[in-house]
Amino acid sequence: MPTILVVDDDSRIVDLVQTHLNSQGYATVTASDGMDALEKLKKSSCDLAVIDVMMPFMDGFQLTKEIRKKYDLPILLLTAKDQIADKEAGYEAGTDDYLVKPFEPKELLFRIKALLRRYEIDDEPVLRIGNIIVNTKTFEVTVDQRSLFLPPKEFDLLVYLIQHKKQILSRDQLIEQVWGMDFEGDERTIDVHIKRLREHFKSLAPQVHIKTIRGIGYMMEEIE
Incomplete structure (x- = not known):
């Protein structure tokens, strides 16, 4: 950052x-x-x-x-x-x-x-957590040399979670940062996208968890 x-x-x-x-x-x-x-x-x-x-x-x-x-x-x-x-x-x-x-x-x-x-100052183009590698320039997600192409909002959500791994993120914060201030949906949108990300990586990257923080939101962590 x-x-x-x-x-x-x-x-x-x-x-x-x-x-x-x-x-x-x-x-x-x-x-x-x-x-x-x-x-x-x-x-x-x-x-x-x-x-x-x-x-x-x-x-x-x-x-x-x-x-x-x-x-x-x-x-x-x-x-x-x-x-x-x-x-x-x-x-x-x-x-x-x-x-x-x-x-x-x-x-x-x-x-x-x-x-x-x-000023074209951006974050590091390549992000990593566990065996997941995300290239923010090419929008490619790689897990053990297997390439995945996620829908735009799933990709943006994944990037934000990795950038803030081990941090508790509220649903409001995720909506604001990923969907923007003008988003007219509700918190269920976050839950649906989190569920899809979990399904993508459940078997491919079992050591990477998106943890539910009851009453608040989510946190991405790597289990060693």
Whole structure:
């Protein structure tokens, strides 16, 4: 998964953003100010930066300019101000997007995903769990050199489960991530697709389980 740099002098905001990013499988690197962020970038390879505007020593505009000198990664600025002048300053500094505080975590995640797509930063194309290999570029699923071609939503669901293996995923989360916010069906759709995936791999990959978490949803795990 992509690694995201989170820069804010407010530890509560850092914790909030980091928690939501980690819940979606993103790796995170955090910094408390601009100077700290530049030091972290020297040591860690980051794919995107979420930067607060109002920080001591070096504000978000200055940090954005410094990042642009050496790194090619999308930048999203966070600010408490909703003024045209501030947005203009942000875009002139080189930011790709702008989000005003207070913000909904879901909106932050949507914007991050859009920026990663724009920069063509994607997850690893090949995923593995047990003897199951999934190629997200060719949409091919291989089990012990036997190829399977799943229907699109079954494939997307499998990918998301593998990307978040050993994590408990609610039905609402699966619907939102696989079917989208505009999905008009119900939770039974998830259950049907989970049942089909279990049927596909029951005999081919018996060590890979999609575990039902009663009252919540599902979790994919590998039984050793």
